[in-house]
Amino acid sequence: MTYLKNFQLKTSTGLELDLLNYGARVHSLRIPINGEKINIALGYENIKHYLDDEYYLGATIGRFGNRLHGGKITLNGLNFNLPINEIDNANTLHGGHKGFDKQYWDVIDSSNQFIEFKFLSPHLDQGFPGALDVRARYSVENLGFTVEYSATCNQDTLVNLCNHTYFNLDGFNHNGTNSIVDHQLLVYLDKFLQLNNKQVPSGVFQNVTDTPFDFRVVSTDSLGNKISKTLESEHPQIKLASGLDHTFIKRADYKNSFQKVTQLYSSKSNIALKVYTTQPGVHIYSGNYLHNRFNKHSGICFETQGYPDAPNHKHFPSSLLKAGEKYHHKTTYQFELLK
Helix, strand or coil: CCCCEEEEEECCCEEEEEEEECCCEEEEEEEEECCCCEEEEECCCCCCHHHHHHCCCEEEEEEEEEEEECCCCEEEEEEEECCCCCCCHEEEEECCCCCHHHHHHHEEEEECCEEEEEEEEECCCECCCCEEEEEEEEECCCCCEEEEEEECCCCCEECCCCEEEEECCCCCCCEEEEEEEEEEEEECCCCCCEEECCCCEEEEEEEECCCCCCCCCCCCCCEEHHHHHHHHCCHHHHHCCCEEEEECCHHHHHCCCCCCEEEEEEEECEEEEEEEEEEEEEECCCCCCCCCCCCCCCCCEEECCCCHHHHCCCCCCEECCCCCEEEEEEEEEEEEEEE
């Protein structure tokens, strides 16, 4: 019988990253501020609550992160039916009813500074073809952590893995008093994927200029624009998604380079988070549908990933993983205490 287990990584600077084997996920992330440890990742106090989690808190998402529309994919002339778990929009969300976030992963190697999880996803797991061997490796250094995802498959398949940690730089508390709406955001990317009324990309690469999606640097000392300004916008894309739930994309010549894509800053805690990734995009989600144990906008996700619904758009970067080839991407979340 497999049990829910907690693992801790730590650095000499005082960072403590707690991880769970269920969903190969982040449970908590504590960094030292003024002599005390502040948890800046949303999570449940009782780890048993992750077994009923509906928000993908801190989880590894797969086999295909974000949304696939229509519940069907075609590979090599064969049709594969996927479970539709976002019924109103006919989407397969985050891998289906029982994606990688709802699986127990094995630990194959670990130390105080890293841990590597492994999961074997069988052929037709949630409808996806091929037996997929997938690894999630977390490592810590100074005031940051890195997530590396890798996978191989014995058949051609689709793979789009990402991490779904919700951050709150003021510290997450279970009474819900801290929100991310006054955090300041920088996004170093010029375009985002426009959504249609099914909340999947329409296929249009929309420029951020003169829109509430323009979080680019406005001056050399800028720490970003307040998220509240965008969330309060009447822009149709913001209204459609009830906030930010959009993929910002790299320039074509930088798609697979390890690049800083975004920065988050809180003037209350003076913490900055910088996100670097090899993935072609970063999906920014402002916690629009958090409720019950969590308040709306009590955390923000930076889901570094390939393009959502990529198989239904020929001009999107492919999410195809061919048999025998290796999928590998890494993302670093680096924190800094600003004076």
